[in-house]
Amino acid sequence: MTDMSYAPETSRSNTGKIALRWGLYLMLGLFALFYLMPLFVMITTSFKSLEEIRTGDLISLPREVTFDAWRTAWSQACTGIQCEGVRPFFWNSVLIAIPAVFISTLVGALNGYVVAQWRFRGANLFFALMLFGCFIPFQVVLLPMARMLGLMGLAGTIPGLIYVHVIYGLGFTTLFFRNYYVSIPSELTKAAKVDGAGFFRIFWSIFLPLSLPIIVVTIIWQFTQIWNDFLFGVSFSQAGTQPVTVALNNIVNSTTGVKAYNVDMAAAIIAALPTLFVYVVAGKYFVRGLTAGSVKG
């Protein structure tokens, strides 16, 4: 009896489930299309000639694919009086982002380790103050930071920009690592202490090897922040040390006469490629790292 009435019920709910599933896919597909539209326009435009842009449709595919705009954007476009493309600025950004990401991640890991596992008097206050640092609008610190960089002799230099990004990244990196390490049982530290390991030994041999997911999260976060930063880049740099975001702005805003949309688009894509690359390579760890954390010993 029960078996017979059971069968049709399942098939009905199955049809419902399938309809729901397809509806879901349709929605997701529409959202994806919506989000991909600007990227699509950027990419197609960058492969068109100026002539085609003027006469053609915004969302049509290029009739004739040309790499001229990319070549110009990379090495010839004018950023003010200088016409070397984004290339030198791109390398400036690399020189700023890589050390800044590395240092802020490492120091953040150490900070998080201390706050989570070596509770000291005032540890909570210390952590609260670090957190507070995450919420300070960067505009507020521009002037004091400019003064400090001047006093330190780092004004307008790449080390100066690295320093700024490390300082303002620490709040977030500390938060990430602290929240990750706080879920690791303190008995692990105790066991290592009894085994004779000291502060750095425990960090290096036990905590860092456990930290891959959160390191990836922190690197993605920091790299995106630092690479995409415009405010610090434009405020604390001078000719020769400007990052790619500033160059992009200058290319787009300082051209006179006909707007070279294809060059602008190519330059924008070049500026965005590294963060895109980091996401594609490490993205699967990103979600995992944000949700994971507990270590079942």
Added chain:
Amino acid sequence: MAPILEINNLYKNYGSVEILKDINVAIEQGDFLVLVGPSGCGKSTLLNCIAGLEPITSGKMAIGGQDMTNVSPKDRDIAMVFQSYALYPTMTVAKNITFGMKVRGVDPATQAEKLAYVAQQLQIEPLLKRKPGQLSGGQRQRVAMGRALVRDPKLFLFDEPLSNLDAKLRVEMRTEIKALHQRLGASMVYVTHDQIEAMTLATKIVVMKGGVIQQIGTPSEIYSRPANLFVADFMGSPAMNLIPAKTKASGDGVQVEIARNDGKPIVLKDSRNMNLPENVILGVRPEDIVDSALGRAGDTQEAECVIDIVEPAGADTFAVMQLGGKHVTARLHAETTAAAGVAQRLAFDLGKVSYFEPDTGLRLN
């Protein structure tokens, strides 16, 4: 020879809260000391203080005759096994066990030799290349023991090492720890909230409550002569029956009177010559109330009691009745004739009973 562990007047405060109060303990080489008490009694804190993982507020502590009060854990010559095992998750079993030696710069040949010895002792050779995440609870427990054993320390510390295991495995590991202690002749301090673990493992038990030591003694001392009502109630399963009673001197001994609901009190005679106040709490172990038919040698007296509940437990049958306004458990023979709601003749053995002062809870005899 100096005691292997000596703690004098130890106090531990967190802010203004006193966690441990005036702790004094000493154990000799080869002793198995068990710290037992309910959750929050400070036993784990005391163990952490012995390990040096928690600083103490005042007092002195010596291990192997050397003052260790302000010495860091790594220099105390101790090894510790934790409740959660605390294995290093990214290291293999072998690396877990040798980590301490590696940190101390022991040469690789000695490391390998000791690892092989310990792995053989604990029968974990097949696991050496695995990570902790791939082990079962019992296997992790063994590895944690291995990490301690390989150190060959003056003092082993165990922090509730069996409480994460299932019941069967817990009994097996308990026996194994006892065998290990006998084989090594090592000195151990062991924390547990399980009084059966305490009784079976210890050569010396410290019963704690609220950061204060209630009693120190051998398992049999603690069991048969509890120092106060707390210890009497905490140690033993089923717990000691604590029955309000009235006493008066009679001849050489003491006459004990227990009130009953039906109005007719039980009157028993303790032939020991004691000076007791009128109102006492009488402490009788369940095994000292037995079937009258099986009356045994000693100071037994019989009384008729109405049984409320009969609980067969295999080897024994427990019978619960009302005496002096309390539930009283008797340990009867498995094939007893006792039945719920029926009066049964029971034999009381007063030779081993305890008397407590009702207000202070302290032992009187």
